[in-house]
Amino acid sequence: MKIHQMHDFHLKDESDFVQTQQSLKHKITLSHSITPNSINTCAGVDLAYWEQDGEPYGVCSIIVIDADTKEVIEKVHSMGKISVPYVSGFLAFRELPLIIEAAKKLEAEPDVFLFDGNGYLHYNHMGVATHAAFFLNKPTIGIAKTYLKIKGCDFVMPENEVGAYTDIIIDGEVYGRALRTRRDVKPIFLSCGNYIDLDSSYQITMSLINQESRLPIPVRLADLETHVLRTFYQKNHV
DNA sequence: GCGACAG
DNA sequence: ATCTTGTCGC
Secondary structure: OOOOOOOOOOOOHHHHHHHHHHHHHHHOOOOOOOHHHHHEEEEEEEEEEEEEEEEEEEOOOEEEOOOOOEEEEEEEEEEEOOOOOOOOOOHHHHHHHHHHHHHHHHOOOOEEEEEEEEEEEEEEEOOHHHHHHHHHHOOEEEEEEEOOOOOOOOOOOOOOOOOOOOEEEEEOOEEEEEOOOOOOOOEEEEEEEEEOOOOHHHHHHHHOOOOOOOOOOOHHHHHHHHHHHHHHHHHOOO
């Protein structure tokens, strides 16, 4: 699929990152309604890391599935050296190069992308899911497994029922949603990525849950795939 | 020095 | 994210 080139990632330091995030946050659009009925395909994105000769490497997997049958339609991946260290709040700058490289290989044009990380639920509303949308030009959804605390605000634990949730409201603004996708499991932290509203993100996410995981199917599949790919590349000493 | 910390 | 054994539950 075609990628909209926004900016490169040869940024110098964290102040560069912050400037990039703040220049993009005003372009976020969260008003589009895109329900499960209006999508045919959705993609899950995830990365895995390892070290080789003292250097960090990563692999990114994108899995596209049919929204109705849940069957895998396409899978692509990218692999390479990682040049940006992980710093909370700047995950996008670390992961986007490989994400973009993998997305370029997609033959399909998924209707929505689900990420393993936050979107709008972020210090600058610019988690990896939101940031990625400017390159993909497609609706994106953020799915985090642990809570990123912002401005000291905790989340309210949702009831132990499938689909139960509590909105994460900070300074009167809804940042995201603590969501119990299955009973007796920890909640996930859902937030808009971009070009989609929170209720649609919720509906799509819940429509992609099965008994295998608390994570939506495409994200879970991408997670599993990155582990397989990592084992392969480690063994073959790339 | 201590606590916090998406992946 | 990754490093790792056993263990509880369906």
